[in-house]
Amino acid sequence: MSLLEIEALRVSFPGKGFRARPHEVLHGIDLEIGHGETLGLVGESGSGKTTIGRAVLGLVKPSGGAIRFAGQEISGLRGKARRGLASHVQVVFQDPYTSLNPSMTIGDILAEPLVVHGASARDARSRVRTLLDHVGLPSDAIDRLPREFSGGQRQRVAIARALAPGPKLIVCDEPVSALDLSTQARVLDLLVDIQRETGVAYLFVSHDLAVVRHISHRVAVLYRGDLVETGDAATVTSTPEHPYTQRLLLAAPVADPATQRARREQRKQFLASTT
Amino acid sequence: MWQKILRDPQAATTLSILAVVFVLGALAPLIAPHGPNDADLGMVNAPVGTPGYPLGADESGRDILSRLLHSVNTAAVSALIGTSVAVAVGVTAGLVGGYFNRVTQSLTEWLFALLMTLPGVLLLVILMPVTGGDYRATMFIFGFLLAPGIYRIVRNLVLAVKNELYVDAARVSGLGTFRILGRHVLSIVRGPIIIAAAFMAGTAIVTQSGLAFLGVGSLEIPSFGAMISSGFRNLYIAPTQFLWPSLLLGVITASLVLLGNALRDTLEGSKPKPVKVGSGQRVVATTHVPDDEAPEALLTIRDLGIAYPGVSGELNEVVRGVNLSIAQGEVLGLVGESGSGKSQTAFSTLGVLPPEAVITSGSIRFQDREMLGLNDQQLAGVRGREIAYIPQEPMSNLDPSFRVGAQLVEGVRAATGTSKADARERVLALLDRCGISDPERTYDSYPHEISGGMAQRVLIAGAVASRPKLLIADEPTTALDVTVQAEILDLLRDLLEELDMAVLLVTHNFGLVADICDRVAVMKTGEIVEVGDTESIFAAPRHEYTRMLLDSILDEDTVRTDPPTTVEGATS
Secondary structure: OOOEEEEEEEEEEOOOOOOOOOEEEEEEEEEEEOOOOEEEEEOOOOOOHHHHHHHHHOOOOOOEEEEEEOOEEOOOOOHHHHHHHHHOEEEEOOOOOOOOOOOOOHHHHHHHHHHHOOOOHHHHHHHHHHHHHHOOOOHHHHHOOHHHOOHHHHHHHHHHHHHOOOOOEEEEEOOOOOOOHHHHHHHHHHHHHHHHHHOOEEEEEEOOHHHHHHHOOEEEEEEOOEEEEEEEHHHHHHOOOOHHHHHHHHHOOOOOHHHHHHHHHHHHHHHHHHO | OHHHHHHOHHHHHHHHHHHHHHHHHHOHHHHOOOOOOOEOHHHOOOOOOEOOEOOOEOOOOEEHHHHHHHHHHHHHHHHHHHHHHHHHHHHHHHHHHHHOOHHHHHHHHHHHHHHHHOOHHHHHHHOHHHHOOOHHHHHHHHHHHHHHHHHHHHHHHHHHHOOOHHHHHHHHOOOOHHHHHHHHHHHHHHHHHHHHHHHHHHHHHHHHHHHHHHOOOOOOOOOHHHHHHHHHHOOOOOOHHHHHHHHHHHHHHHHHHHHHHHHHHHHHOOOOOOOOOOOOOEEOOOOOOOHHHOOOOOEEEEEEEEEEEOOOOOEEEEEEEEEEEEOOOOEEEEEOOOOOOHHHHHHHHHOOOOOOOEEEEEEEEEOOEEOOOOOHHHHHOOEOOOEEEEOOOOHHHOOOOOOHHHHHHHHHHHHHOOOHHHHHHHHHHHHHHOOOOOHHHHHOOOHHHOOHHHHHHHHHHHHHOOOOOEEEEEOOOOOOOHHHHHHHHHHHHHHHHHHOOEEEEEEOOHHHHHHHOOEEEEEEOOEEEEEEEHHHHHHOOOOHHHHHHHHHOOOOOOOOOOOOOOOOOOOO
């Protein structure tokens, strides 16, 4: 049985203005994620990729379809039942600058989810030290504020917070796109290492094919609220079938002048052939 | 927080004045020579300095000093009741009204709007029969009238905070609504509430005194208002009677207001110093380059240093000894990670560094003219004509309240001085040239009606309108989708060929560099570590840092191969 199953998921947002028609951003999405697996979700802005993640997290209410976690329907859960899910489903957001409360110390940020789920202050503190160690941060970080850390370090804190309750699934919403190149690679490696150690599954949302290729087992491509292609990472990111995915792949510049020149030509031909 | 407040001289002074006054008031029963209502007919209107009556006595022969000390207590109690009620009601309503759904929101909004329409002092006078003249009850009601001020502050802050990612993260962590409000939201509103409370304490004291001055409430209660009223009646007989309570009331309320201001400065950070507009960048030293040594290049930057003042005023250099040159028609990529100073270097060329920035050394020569030290007026002939700019965030560079076309026409007319109709023709042609399929429609659109990629095309159209020699592009495609990025790059490449324009491309993306740049300069923490032509930088990077950056690129060939891990216990 899959860890997470999404079936015919639809999400609408209320339209602007009085009695405006709701605006549907997801038109029936089917996805599944297995234990310990990374599903990369690729799409451009407005494709609805972030909304899928937020629906799984319960931050957005679906207008149709089902989301099942370990066989249990979770999209309608509210209040206490939803909060109980917190130890299984966690999140790492894109922006490491606004995803940590600026007025709380790193220790408090990390201890909060533990204390909520009934850990004593002492247990929480020792667990926080383990977590900091796990994500490669010094243990003296515990008494410091988020602003004392760089973007990459903050993202490590966010990852540690997600790991705190020992979840089975982490929704990663563009977790490295706000980071510098060298930091990006290190944070991705950290995520892969953590997955190997803990068997956590990732729903990895990103606009960057290169990043998704690096971390995903399977990849799903989203275009304007519809899933256009799903398959194993190597196939989808190297020899895609759907024209949109092909266009996406050819648009990404390669960091090599000669290869990029060739790709540019390829892209030109491709665009000429499709129009 | 308290340490920070006490270090501010204004906050420290006003706080100690208030502390002294209120401690003396609290000790009034012990230190006052007489009771507040002890009248001695022999002492009616006793002058200042009478033994036992240091400040004299009033029309009923009551000791003024003793009454003053007891009045301080009345003021303190008024302030406490009024402010606590206002804070309690305002914070609760603000949290509820800001955080919950729209119905709750409009309901609280409506209630508080109603509350704000009530005329405060008049209502308190009318409610005399209800309060029985007790100033404490009056202040309790007044607290509700003050509450909208707090409610507004809290509600606006909550609205701003509730969509922050860390609040979402807290929800995902399984925190209940009230815990989120208490821990994540309340901590943000704390500072502004403290500030508002200081002002409200002053208002409460003044209102209580005003009511007492009008004679509302019990005459038994010593208060500044009652004393001022009594002194007012005796103004011609004993003018000093009027002076003492007015002075003390003034000192207390002024201290509270000044304290509020000081708190605002320390808790919210003081406002930036006003800057003279148009004076250009601050330059403390330049490196003179003799004209005969001046190079052929279109733009030459030599030994550039840029610094920012730190907390205690010392200068921290963010760019050091930068040397760069761009030839006619050449595309130079300026690559580096965040904080490397690449944008600062580009901005200094445009003369648009932030006002606090200081240029500590160097020279920037564009077409044999020194650019450093020019003011905005002198730069006007160059900027937007010879040197153009495209930004990272196209949307924030278009004014949301004007149509796209009008903004471009304005730019074109400033640069070329043509008539309005000509400029319009020109803009339409440019929009068409920049790949906008329906130029007329885009011309008449507001910025929010067009997409990010379209906005960047519009800005490029504006930038190349005057056929500039140099285009400075600061991460021009970072905010765009990758398919749009490819289109924008195509457009730029075409324009380069057509206009023989040089480009300084600031970017962190080596893909972009490989695609469009002729030469690359790599920056690290304010210094250029390597310059070379694109092919050789990619093929054989000399500097260790460049190698590290190139190695960090996620290449096309590595795909994840290890199967999903199933750790024991992870399967259910």
